Amino acid sequence: MGLADWVATVFGDGRREIYECRECGANLASEEDDCPYCGPTDVVQIELPG
Numbered sequence: 265m266g267l268a269d270w271v272a273t274v275f276g277d278g279r280r281e282i283y284e285c286r287e288c289g290a291n292l293a294s295e296e297d298d299c300p301y302c303g304p305t306d307v308v309q310i311e312l313p314g
């Protein structure tokens with residue numbers, strides 16, 4: 265996933281918090297989701313300003 269895709273994902277649905285896998289950086293639906301690639305792993309929560 266490139267940066268453009270990441271931006272589209274973040275801003276496309278209006279959410280102000282995103283979650284991603286600490287291992288591979290995959291976007292997750294919520295902090296409770298396991299990474300589809302890594303399985304149970306640490307999830308990074310990112311809060312967007314504004």
Ligand SMILES: [Zn+2]
Nearest residue numbers: 285288299302
């Ligand atoms: Zn992962």
